[in-house]
Amino acid sequence: MLNDSVEKTSTAEIARIIKTLKSKKSAGFDSVSNFIVKKFPPSYIECLANCFNTWLNECHYPDDWKIAKIITLNKLKSGIPKCEQTRPISLLATHSKLFEKVLLLRIRHWAETDRLVPPEQSGFRPRGLLRTRVLSIYQEVKNNMAANIPTLALYVDYQQAYGRV
Known part of the structure; x- marks a missing residue:
């Protein structure tokens, strides 16, 4: 796949991906939630498409998007939990999730086309x-x-x- 060029993304594709996001208000370290991303104007989505295409072309993934905000959740209904009664979750930047979905679509297409998945x-x-x-x-x-x-x-x-x- 190194010699193959990666298909560019479009504003329409990114807009479709944004529509599939749940309207949650929880956010990663950048404090941008899915709820906010769903409010982005078309001009911002166009800017995202340009950035994503540049990074796809350069095989680059922004370092800041690799940082997760970790929150510990209580498994119990109430009370102060013991350590084994909690579970951590990692919240990534929503922009990272969008780019990951663009990458996933391309990887799936490549794997299916080359019959890599049985x-x-x-x-x-x-x-x-x-x-x-x-x-x-x-x-x-x-x-x-x-x-x-x-x-x-x-x-x-x-x-x-x-x-x-």
């Missing part, structure tokens, strides 16, 4: 549901049992993985 994969794809994978695993086990073929399965429980990282 048809069996549900993750990474839009509308790739876990239920689809569970049903296909169930069907494979059922077919193997009918044919008296052993089936190897590996189960991993990630329920509390984040707290132990």
Whole structure:
């Protein structure tokens, strides 16, 4: 992909991405929320498109957008939580989220066009549901049992993985 040129973005594409954002008022370190971004005038979106196109061309990602504002949330309904009863979330700059979505669209297109993602994969794809994978695993086990073929399965429980990282 290094020799391929990356498709430029447009004001229309950025406007579509902005419309998909939830109108939340929480903001990253830059204090700009999705709610504010949805109020941007067309001239600002045009400026964003110019910046995004420059960075796409230069393979550049602004360093300031790599900084997250971390907030600790209480898992309990009330009371003062113990350390294990909290979970941190990272709030990135909304501009960063917009640029990431532009990049994601290009990476998805590249991966699908070059057939890098196997048809069996549900993750990474839009509308790739876990239920689809569970049903296909169930069907494979059922077919193997009918044919008296052993089936190897590996189960991993990630329920509390984040707290132990």
